[in-house]
Amino acid sequence: MKAKLAKAKPFLGLVLIVIVVSILSPNFFTKDNLLTVLRQTSINAIIAAGMTFVILTAGIDLSVGSILGFSGAICAYLLTNGTNVILAFLAAVLVGAVFGLFNGVVITKGKVQPFIATLATMILLRGATMVFTNGKPIAVKGESATNTLRYIARGEILGIPVAVVMMIVVFIICYHILHNTKYGRHVYAVGGNEQAALLSGVNTDRVKMLAYMISGILASIAGIIVLSRLSSAQPTAGDGYELDAIAAVVLGGTSLAGGQGMILGTVVGAMIIGILNNALNLLDVQSYYQMIVRAIVILIAVLLDRKDKNK
Amino acid sequence: MGREILRMENISKSFPGVKALDDVRFNAYEGEVMALLGENGAGKSTLMKILSGVYTKDTGKILLNGKELEVLNPKDAFDKGIAIIHQELNLVPNLTVYENIFLGREETTTYKTLKKDYMIKEAKKLLDRLKVDIDPTLKINEISLAKQQMVEIAKALSLNTSVIIMDEPTDTLTDKEVDILFDVIRELKAEKKAIVYISHRLKEVFEICDRVTVLRDGKFIDERLVSEIDEEEIIKLMVGRTLDEQFPYLKTNTSEFVFEVKNLTNKYVKNISFSLKRGEVLGISGLVGAGRSELGKTIFGLYPIDEGEMILEGKKVEFKSPKEAIENGIMYVSEDRKSEGLVLTMDVKSNITLSSLDKFKRALGLDKKKEERISEDYRKKINIKTPTLTQKVKNLSGGNQQKVAIAKSLLTQPKVLILDEPTRGIDVGAKREIYDLLNVIKKEGHSVIMISSEMPEILGMSDRIIVMHEGKIKGELTKEEATSEKIMNYIIKEEEDRIESKIS
Known part of the structure; x- marks a missing residue:
């Protein structure tokens, strides 16, 4: 019972925030606004889903923002040069997979701390994006390309924005992997006790490499959504997104020490951050103050969680 | 015969499920080396950890120079005159010899700056007292293991140190280094310190120790003068127990x-x-x-x-x-x-099946019903006491955790x-x-x-x-x-x- 309550805690936090914000701002709890919140949240939530795998293995991935930017730029370049839309998207995802795997190899085979390895990739890919774009946005041209991007950005499936549907699909797949497959079990085992997992016959290096690869792939998918919303690749796209993703995972109750947490908590964590941003805008809070409020909310949430875990 | 400096009486200590020490007594004498002997798990290190303030005793009394002593923590024990040199040395490799000797009790001027020259001089004096030649300004990682041990001893010595415990001090030393260590121990004896010497090497016991205390299964067995005992008898004291029926041995008759x-x-x-x-x-x-x-x-x-x-x-x-x-x-x-x-x-079930997940694989994911059924079979077979299979393993007792580990291995x-x-x-x-x-x-x-x-x-x-x-x-x-x-x-x-x- 107590354990269940602890698991429900991020969700209760979300409900509380929804109630408070609804009271403070009558414009909040409307269908349009809620869909806007979901649409805005989808990018962070998809990145955070990948981050959840990495954090469950007791790692961290700082490179997601840069992977997002770089794969978006590659995708925009290919689209502008008339590449088939599907191929361009696949290329973007491949970029994410390759650099995610690169992180994984450096961390497992090179025995480099995840923080440092992914920090290097983060800087490397931001630099590569700048070089590739010459520091200027790449605007996507071509009818089929712009139509597809517009569909991702503004289209709906059964009244739900496409980006939100993508987010839901991502979370269903991630939930399945983490809770119903051998790989998912191995992720928890490696994060909970890597040595014990190794001695139980788990290929711990492979588990970690795959986790970083999943993180890279999801960052590049988020990159496609970001690209679609602006119809152009910004060289600074995704800058700082890694921190929002980490915050979403931690708010969702996943332990940075690894081995404990759940993917559904991550959705909730991303929602809390999204709603907070939306509410602060609705309430006309100056953007400088917004940062301070966000910081305070994150700190309180995590402190409450910690206090609980120490008991 | 030396004066009795340390006396431990009726010391008992239990850990969850295990009685580590049962009514043990132990003495140490002025200017003598007392060997503390016993098999692995006999309670030697538990006893010394109680004396040096790492553990607190459940019952019993410790008397130092006739006065009852309460040690709260390792620093307290040190302040009261009990120093321990652990098997693994506790020195900071990239600090110098004198910095290590004064670590945590640095001498400072009124402006809170370090009195370096003073500390170097004092460290030199201390090392000279032990008759070892070490430059106090060298870094620890620049000197040999034996010399590091000497530094550790110097660090353990303060004006009022009366008991020095050495836990397997020769484990990593070469012979020549052992000789140097024994010279230092003789110096300490001459300074009327009481030394407790833990070692598996009986030869060393005969070379440097004056008395032996033998523990077995957490109990005090005997205290003897080294001059009045031989190796064979010591071994007998260490291992001599009757094997009762706690072992349900089953003979196997296969030859394959x-x-x-x-x-x-x-x-x-x-x-x-x-x-x-x-x-x-x-x-x-x-x-x-x-x-x-x-x-x-x-x-x-x-x-x-x-x-x-x-x-x-x-x-x-x-x-x-x-x-x-x-x-x-x-x-x-x-x-x-x-x-x-x-x-x-992770929970009991996931631990049991961790090495055998392939057995539960199906087209899309894992067959969780089968996983549960088989874990339950093993829980019964091995008698793992847990409220549910979804209980986290960290909440189980040591014995039941061990059974989970064995269940996991048998499932493979x-x-x-x-x-x-x-x-x-x-x-x-x-x-x-x-x-x-x-x-x-x-x-x-x-x-x-x-x-x-x-x-x-x-x-x-x-x-x-x-x-x-x-x-x-x-x-x-x-x-x-x-x-x-x-x-x-x-x-x-x-x-x-x-x-x-x-x-x-």
Whole structure:
């Protein structure tokens, strides 16, 4: 019972925030606004889903923002040069997979701390994006390309924005992997006790490499959504997104020490951050103050969680 | 006879499920070296940890110079005159000798700056007192291990130090270094300190100690003058116990060989050869650090093999990882449940099935119903006491955690099961259950390699016994011919040869 309550805690936090914000701002709890919140949240939530795998293995991935930017730029370049839309998207995802795997190899085979390895990739890919774009946005041209991007950005499936549907699909797949497959079990085992997992016959290096690869792939998918919303690749796209993703995972109750947490908590964590941003805008809070409020909310949430875990 | 400086009376200490010390007494005398002897797990280090403030005693009294002493923590013990030099040195490698000696009690001027010259001079004086020649401004990582030990001793000395405990001080020293250490100990004796000397090396005890205290199974056995006792008698005191019916040994009658190791050599073990029959328990005995766990892990594919080969059911095998070993029917259960054996953050069921998830694979994901059913079967078979299968393993008692680890290993259906210290830190009742389980495992035709530091367990449950020392096999005994004395002899003889070869 107590354990269940602890698991429900991020969700209760979300409900509380929804109630408070609804009271403070009558414009909040409307269908349009809620869909806007979901649409805005989808990018962070998809990145955070990948981050959840990495954090469950007791790692961290700082490179997601840069992977997002770089794969978006590659995708925009290919689209502008008339590449088939599907191929361009696949290329973007491949970029994410390759650099995610690169992180994984450096961390497992090179025995480099995840923080440092992914920090290097983060800087490397931001630099590569700048070089590739010459520091200027790449605007996507071509009818089929712009139509597809517009569909991702503004289209709906059964009244739900496409980006939100993508987010839901991502979370269903991630939930399945983490809770119903051998790989998912191995992720928890490696994060909970890597040595014990190794001695139980788990290929711990492979588990970690795959986790970083999943993180890279999801960052590049988020990159496609970001690209679609602006119809152009910004060289600074995704800058700082890694921190929002980490915050979403931690708010969702996943332990940075690894081995404990759940993917559904991550959705909730991303929602809390999204709603907070939306509410602060609705309430006309100056953007400088917004940062301070966000910081305070994150700190309180995590402190409450910690206090609980120490008991 | 020296004046009695330290007296410990009626000391008892229990850990959950284990009585580590039971009504123990221990004395130390002015200007004398008292050896503290006993097998692994006899309670030597627990007793010394109580004296040096690491543990608090449950009952009993400690008297220092006739006054009752309450030690709250290690610093308190040090302040009151009890210094301990641990087996692993506690020095900061990149600080200098004098900085280490004064670590935590630095001398400062009124402006809170360090009085470096003063400290260097004092450190020099201290080292001179021990008659060792070390430049106090050298860094610790620039001096030899023996000198580091001297620094540790210098650090342990303060004006009012009256008792100095040395835990296996010669373990990592060469002979010449041992000689230097003994000279220092003689200096300390001349300064009328009481010294407690813990060692497995009886030869050293006869060379430097004045008296011995022997503990066995957490109990005080005897205190004797070294001049009035010989080696044989000491061994008898250390191991002499009656083996009662706590070991439900079951004889195996098979002769079919399952597994063979030939000349296995790597970084940790040298030239290991043995064979294992179906349904047999092969005990591996030896001191802590003899390379037994390393041997188990080498067979299990965790450490690379430099030379030699392994033959499993007539086929030559080689494992690059534990995963491959498990797939081929070899499983290892670690001596350290918490840090290597189990994922404490996961539940009972997930731990039991962790090594065998392929059994539950289906088209899309895992067959969780089947997983639950089979875990439940094992829970019953092995009698794991847990409210539910979804209970986190960290909430189980040590004995039940061990059963989960064994359940996990059995589910892989191993041909060879390596159990490393299978009953470490669990209570008597659970121990008996593990032994009964061992018989079930034998009957089912699994073969077991049991690594254990507990002599009675090795003698009571093994069909054959191998004695290891310093990475090598020193002897092999059948159940019938094995006695504690013979095992200790293999080990101690080796230690003596080692020391003699150094002297010559």
